[in-house]
Amino acid sequence: MTTPTAASDVPDTGDQTAIARQAILDESRNVIAYELYDRSKKFREHSAASDAEMLFNVLSHAELQSLIGRKLMYLNCTHESLSGKHLELIHPERVVLEMPPVADHGAAEIEARIPALEAVKARGFRLAFGHQTLARQYAAWLPLASFIKIDMQKVPADKLDPLVRFAEKSSSAQIIAEKVETVEQYELAAQVGIKLFQGYWFATPILVRGQTLRPAQANIIQLINLIKKPAEVGEIEELLKRDPTLSFNLLRFINSAGFGLNVEISSFRHAVMLLGLQKLFRWAALLMTTSRMGETAPAVGKMAVVRGRLMELLVAELLPPEHADDAFVVGIFSLLDTMLGLPMAQALESISLSSNITDALLQRKGMYAPFLELTLACESADDEAFARAATQLQLSNHQVNWAHLQALAWAESLDSAD
Template sequence: MSSTPEQDTPDAASPAVEPVDENLAIIARQAIVDESRAVYGYELFDRSTASDSHTAASDAALLFNALSYAGTEALVGKKTVFINCTHDSLSGGHLELIHPEKVVLEIPPLPDGATPEEIEGRLPTLEALRTRGFRLAFDQQALKRAYTSWLPLAAFIKLDMQAFKPELAAPLVKFATTHSKATLVAEKVETAEQYELMKSLGVKLFQGYWFALPSLVKATTIRPSQATIIQLINLVRKQASTAEIEDLLKKDPTLSFNLLRFINSSGFGLSCEITSFRHAVMILGLKKLFRWAALLMTTSRADGAPPAVGQTAVVRGRLMELLAAELLPPEECDNAFVVGVFSLLDTMLGVPLEKALESVALPEPVMDALLRRTGVFAPFLELTIACETGDEVAFAKNADALHLSNRQVNWAHLQALTWAESLNEE
């Protein structure tokens, strides 16, 4: 429940004057450590925009970006993530997309002047969140008489070391431990003396400059065009079949990449990795798929056409699928499509392919083809690239290796180009 990032950072003005890259999700995180200074979790702040407003929409965007784009960097292993919330955001659909065990919701007090009835009126929402498995954190305002009814719901209470005198630390800690079962967190700890004082009083968790300044986690994002996302939303709203939704995912590499990366993020809480589009749609279900698409819509560019590299990736995927259909079983054709589509992720993201693929789960044969150019899909990929570049030597070598005639390959390439063109006309 640290104050806004602008207050937490020594140079508050500088982020606001930098140009905003719409493809960059910038998430600040500050460590929360235990008494032995091992990291217990991270509090996250959104630094992607110049705005310092904290709204329900910004809460949703922060959580979505953390899960979708920052991947394992922001959600390190099994560390707990603390997210500041507004009361408006607590009933937001974005919370249905995450695993409650992964996230602590930091609940602010109501504005000054709130009536006892207004404070009591928040209880059903808070109790429902706790029933769903979320842990709630309050600041020391919750120790005031008006908030007594909230205290039994507290999993954490954060004590702001800049908000009270040292002599009040002991009574505050005693009151908090007597009236709640919450784990106490001393925040804005800036000196060794503050740390030692709170540790001597039995406080177990600490946060502040004395341990670590907020650090930035940057992740380049690729986001589908809004037109494609609207197509997905419309399919979900009319309760289209899994096959229809899978077809749309296969048409847009940015959409499918985002979905696989999101559903395999640690915040989603699955115990197994999802490696196919069909499996992702079935696991997510229509309701959560709609929520995901709606959130993706709010974080995507409003401009239209997909970039040329995306078009090339779709052609590659379709061509590999068609060539594989001549020689491999149907489930392997799906993987061939994925190899083709994701073979240009390095260009899309501007990072090495190995790094791009860290954030998405793919079958080992797919990874072999993409990273090592080995395995069953490698000659299909090499042949596809040869078709694209006009490399006659590579074309002949790989077509021979696969026992495919020039006519078969050229016909498949024409079909793939026609199919990709038709997608832009829909």
């Protein structure tokens, strides 16, 4: 598992994510939600683009499922992001969107933001506003609020009670005292009837580091084009087979805390059909906005593709056709630990695969283990290991070598197709 660190300890940029998680507690000190902050980059402006990247990181983060569980996630969100389609990728009942006041508190802009706020609330999202929206010009926003956060560092002690009374009168929202840093601030908030709390006095934000795999932009673009055709599911499945970073991101997304499913995936075709083309397109578009130009799949990715195809061909020699997809997944994900820089058990925590697949990858046991052993032997110069694995499966050298050559040729053809 990841090792949490202080939220102020911002990591280097790159393929490492860093999401800060701070608890929101009720009056009995039970954690009811977590506010999440993206700390992957230093001194970044909050924008619609950073919102999209934050959402991608949340949906791609291996550890968030266990760290958040079924609790609410509070995500800071710009008004521009409300019109973005990437919000369709998350289950509204899991998320509270924290919306900022408008710049300069201009009446015309405040009014202009109402339709978008109403639309996301109608879709099931809950909205949280800061105490600035208790000002007169924001009156039309207050019926939309599920939560109002009062900053204990900014509201004077003698103004807190009337502010809470006004909030209760003007809205049905629950009040959260945030930035509670001392016992005196906590006691004051509790005395005026506030029942939800957030701040350093309860818990400092915990930084959870994770690793992401960013697919090549060319493959993301091709996926988007296939969806827009629309192509047959089989064509999309072939693209997922050729890029292990793309397929891994898809399976991790399906099993993410934000998407809300925890389903055992039997094949990449199953993943596409489970998600549907519309959500697959939204996911690919989000992935595109967070990927970097000129990035190409590493050599290890190509090796994983060869393994997947070889496993598929070897299994086809001995087992019924329905096992081919599982065999491909075993092969292509057999290098996940190398690609992520994590132990295999931890790399697989974020995706749900059949026990036959995980047994082969983690324990080298089960029906696919001998095929994986033979696949690995094909890459090595160990003639004894090759002979032992081939003999165990009763496959001739000719059969294995032919399958290996076919797998290498298939991987090369995928490169030339680009």
